[in-house]
Amino acid sequence: MGRIKKKRVERDARRQPGAQAQAAPPFPQAEVERVMRLWDRAIDTGLMASGADVKYHFTPDGKVLSVAVGRSGQVLANGERLTPSVAERLREEMPLLAGMVTFYENNQLAGRGLDGAPQDGVMPLLPPAGPDPMPAVDQEALAAAQAATAVLVHQGKVAEPVGAMVIPAQRGGVLFAVGGLDGELYVNGRALTRQWADTLRSEVPELASDLDRLQAMRAEWLDAPSQDRTLALVGSCTDPNCHTPH
Template sequence: MGRIKKTRAARDARRRPGVQPQAAPPFPQAEVERVMRLWDLAVDTGLMASGTDVKYHFTPDGKVLSAAVGRSGQVLANGERLTPSVAERLREDMPLLAGVVTFYENNELAGRGLDGAPQNGVMPLLPPAGPDPMPAVDEEALAEAQTATAVLVRQGKVAEPVGAMVIPAPRGGVLFAVGGRDGELYVNGRPLTQQSADALRAKVPELASDIDRLQAMRAEWLDAPPQDRTLALAGSCTDPNCHTPH
């Protein structure tokens, strides 16, 4: 009897003008098969072990994001290492999953693998959230960082810092990051070594995740042959509080 009532209710809803039953989005079979082939390649090249658990996330517009943990313990996305450049490309390609990409990127930086990952399945379309209020730039800290960077310019290590990434901290302080002609990443006038990164975290703890991301970017740069990174940071920051280019 209950099933008959439900059937009638659905039928009546279809008959009412302007009322349409919600249909599930079609399963992106072709895209899933393409991504599965990428995972097969990752297994063939030794990037991940056969049989590794893979998480799959879909959007109503047919995009697919999948994640797994590779042999080295690094988070993989759609069959490749989730480096900063890969994360930026995925966010641009599938904006409805940008938050999920950032979740996995943050997990990678913290060494948490897939811990706490969202459930498999279709990700709902959520209204875009507005950015947090932009903190005022600490002009004194910015001037100090620019002065330190000017020394690098005079030394020929950095071009005029067009495209610099400027990230203000809510309670004062700033990160002023530039790519060097020598392939180095400089923040506030110093190479972003582990020692200088730790010093920055102590000075601006609110920007610790930004420092983590810059460190990961520097590590990716240093894995490649040296090249001029003058404009490498332009457009690389998705944080609404990030000022770039500067």
């Protein structure tokens, strides 16, 4: 943000406990200036108030993730609302900060804003964590979800479920999500309304966060002009336990 003191940004960029001064990576000045312009635009368009508290995270490869809470209480990232599509794009653009993007996305879904966020500054390079063990797919639950989705195909609401997202639960149960020809998001054979999402949470409580993310995605779809969403879920799940396409 052009209205943020540059010295403060440079100072916080080098806050890495235990790091030696000579080991600090070069300050990504060009990228910071680009992000500052994005925040200036967010202020000009009314997304956030001037002078709002902004946190920023850097990686040794020069990527910058800057976050704030907007006027509506929604989390903003690099001057944009942190919608599911924006979160996915940021994870692709800055893989070393993918976990941080997911942290703020989860905070957004829980209404926690920036609570619990780590200190501003350079994020150390951590060894990649291995994925959790893949849960066995509950074949009975999967078959029931596929049968319910087949009804939607017969009704002309869903194409053959190419690109379906399948998320199994460790203790049994599954989410089978497909994008509709009408722009709707269907899970286990029904549109993901709030009531249906609450029912699914009671059936597979350990997948509640996945349902939150799907609900946010559906809301984003419904805000846009209706279009064929047959392949919209392909690549939209970063959880290693998520199967897509199907």
